[in-house]
Amino acid sequence: MSLSFKNKTLVFILLIYFSSIPFIKSQNQSKDCFATAADRPELYLPLLKNKNVIVAANQTSLLKNKKHLVDFLVENNIKIKSIFAPEHGFRGVADAGEHVKNGTDSKTGLPIVSLYGDNKKPKAEYLKGADVIIFDIQDVGVRFYTYISTLSYIMEAAAENNVEVIVLDRPNPHDGYIDGPMMRDQWKSFIGLHNVPVVYGLTIGEYGKMVNGEKWLKNGVTAKYTLIPMLNYHKQKRYGVSDKPSPNLPNDKSINLYPSLCFFEGTQVSVGRGTDLPFQIYGSPWTKDFQYQFTPKPTEGAKDPFLNGKLCYGENLSQHSQDLRELNLEWLLKSYKNYKNPQQDYFLKNLFFDKLAGSDELRKQIIAGKSEKEIKDSWKKDLENFEKIRLKYIVYPN
16 A cells, blocks of 8 residues: 555655646747847738838748748738838849839739838838838848938838838847947948948847937937837847848858948949858959958849959958857058059049048048057047947847
8 A cells, every 4th residue: 555655655756746847948949049120010011000001011021931021911901091112122133223113012912112222211102001011121230230320211101191110120140349430420330320430230120119219310309119029139249141132142151241241332343242142251363362262243233233244352250250240441551552453543433432431531540550449449449438438228138
């Protein structure tokens, strides 16, 4: 009798122990689980019911199951008035700077309004009858990448026309740190609307909060702004993106190198547009001391690439560290020193380099032969001042 009782007790204890394991496991999974805002429809669908909605989206606006946000909203009987598409278009295949026309989405029949070219800021007529603009576009966390400017112009137009803005947040592959020279007022453009450094360490949803909170919109207007947050997002972790954010940022390597290599777009140096390794290589016909060679040729995302058909000499960085957490100026300085073309200056005549850098300071420092350390030391005060602003708008663990 005693042995039987002990056996029964042991069985009972083991049953309790093993039945608790799935619960503990599910608790741990829940803690570690990550979801973009698009995959949290319980937070945003109620805000869209019985509203006239405009969706600002592109090819990255995907749920975890790869369903496009527009299709998901249509299935859930959300009344979509139109689609706003940023640079590179709704399907994301247009080259940088290419004019994208308005059109119609073949799948849903919805009208598409291009927010690029001469229509970067939505006109009042495009907002007529709308209650809400829902914005869901994957950013890369770099000042000269234009999606933060598109969001800012949408917020400005929405504020002026009494339309609410809801941002579905997505990861920033350059989150958790700030670096680079600061944008100065004189050089502001679509690739730099605000006084922020090249890498600003905020998600696109947090960035919109900052623009609103600091009253950076025209005439100090503020938008009715709602941020739908991600689940269990952390700024020190690197999350993969749902789809390539633009044709020449095809993978994590190119995105990782982008803040450091994009300065070359203001010089006589190619960053690999028109090759299989855009933003993973750099080179020029006039830097022949480098060993690596490539020749840019037309591709779908680079129909007429810079230095098209010319043999370039440079470096292949495709095997470089996956998690570059600062700007690397070594490649820019090395390229400048090796450039040999007496007929053509290293920097483009239109000084696009200054727009990328935010002022003429970096160009002058390079010409003067300043070291990487000297240049970076000159950024410190501006970065410290910006960090005080940034900290006010952080939503996620830093």
